Amino acid sequence: MKKKYLFSPGPTMLPPEVLLKMAEPIMHHREPEFEKIIAEIREGLKYLFQTKNEVLVFTSSGTGAMEGAVSNILSGGDKALVVRGGKFGERWGEICKAYGVESIPIDVEWGKAVDPLRIQEMLESNPSIRAVYLQASETSTGVKHPIKEIAEIVKKYDETVMVVDAITGIGVFDIPMDQWGLDVVVSGSQKALMLPPGLAFAALSDKAWRFVERSNLPKYYFDFKKELKSAQKNQNSYTPAISLFVGLREALNLIRKEGRESVFRRHEKLAEATRAAVRALGLELYAPDSPSNALTAVKIPQGIDGERLKDLFFEKFGITVAEGQDRAKGKIIRIAHLGYYGKLDMVMVISALEMLLKEMGYGFDLGAGVKAAEEILMA
Numbered sequence: 001m002k003k004k005y006l007f008s009p010g011p012t013m014l015p016p017e018v019l020l021k022m023a024e025p026i027m028h029h030r031e032p033e034f035e036k037i038i039a040e041i042r043e044g045l046k047y048l049f050q051t052k053n054e055v056l057v058f059t060s061s062g063t064g065a066m067e068g069a070v071s072n073i074l075s076g077g078d079k080a081l082v083v084r085g086g087k088f089g090e091r092w093g094e095i096c097k098a099y100g101v102e103s104i105p106i107d108v109e110w111g112k113a114v115d116p117l118r119i120q121e122m123l124e125s126n127p128s129i130r131a132v133y134l135q136a137s138e139t140s141t142g143v144k145h146p147i148k149e150i151a152e153i154v155k156k157y158d159e160t161v162m163v164v165d166a167i168t169g170i171g172v173f174d175i176p177m178d179q180w181g182l183d184v185v186v187s188g189s190q191k192a193l194m195l196p197p198g199l200a201f202a203a204l205s206d207k208a209w210r211f212v213e214r215s216n217l218p219k220y221y222f223d224f225k226k227e228l229k230s231a232q233k234n235q236n237s238y239t240p241a242i243s244l245f246v247g248l249r250e251a252l253n254l255i256r257k258e259g260r261e262s263v264f265r266r267h268e269k270l271a272e273a274t275r276a277a278v279r280a281l282g283l284e285l286y287a288p289d290s291p292s293n294a295l296t297a298v299k300i301p302q303g304i305d306g307e308r309l310k311d312l313f314f315e316k317f318g319i320t321v322a323e324g325q326d327r328a329k330g331k332i333i334r335i336a337h338l339g340y341y342g343k344l345d346m347v348m349v350i351s352a353l354e355m356l357l358k359e360m361g362y363g364f365d366l367g368a369g370v371k372a373a374e375e376i377l378m379a
């Protein structure tokens, strides 16, 4: 018997309450009962995104909302500033390119957060930049970017919006959209929302909606104006992933029951415990200065085969962790703790890490990581 566990930063493990709801017989998406579900989802998403405005839901993976955040916000000839500190930052640039938008990159060393002053300098010297695209949590490196500080800067420019990919940020740490003045926040279902992949979210400020009004880039499925009109009638423009919507209502109920702040505190604790364990094992964090609470990226020590370590997690323990992508391939493993994860989940994955490292010949005191984690988890 091999029990399986997901410790990848998406998809993540799911609560039984959500799984059971999604297993119910399917309903029709134009029934009054489904409209009631959408109405509840709209309220739950506003609570989670901390916004008074509508949070649009699309049946797609998170990248769909990212694409929409380019095609609905910008117009031909606009320039975009893109923070490139990992795979997902690069994706913003790729989407811009696909739409013929010139993007100016700010390249950030992988594992480091962007310095807000660099954004300020770029905006000052390039008045034609209409949008700043970045991640709240760059999942490929485990970095958290200073969103609040950057929003303070972008806010001063009436003709520039700030677009945040919070796909591994929403439901993990505090991102009060309205309070901080974020213009577009996108997310996805298979992360802290405790759902399978298949839903993407986009919330827009009043300022961003003004950009949508004048945007002339081509769009069809990811048409924010059209979807807003449908949402306001508790409808979807097309056939939505009905079972995922039913699951979403349940997941949002669970989040509301636990309370937003408690959810953030839980993630903080799990992340701190994981980081402490890593240090106690003599390992290094890939993003030591500004780590995201969504996942912990761990540098593979000298003499250990990173890919083999990742494979052994699954072969020996049925645990899926993520390896490094692109230039970080073979150099890191990424252990996730976003969504439906509790204290003992982290003890388990740290214990597995210890047993595998020991077997692979890495020297440390067995139990040192678990002990460090437990001390934090008990506090």
Ligand SMILES: Cc1ncc(COP(=O)(O)O)c(C=O)c1O
Residues within 6 Å of the ligand: 009, 010, 061, 062, 063, 064, 088, 135, 137, 138, 139, 140, 165, 166, 167, 168, 188, 197
């Ligand atoms: C920060 C971030 N952005 C974008 C994506 C892409 O989302 P999807 O794979 O759902 O399209 C991911 C998925 O891992 C992510 O973590």
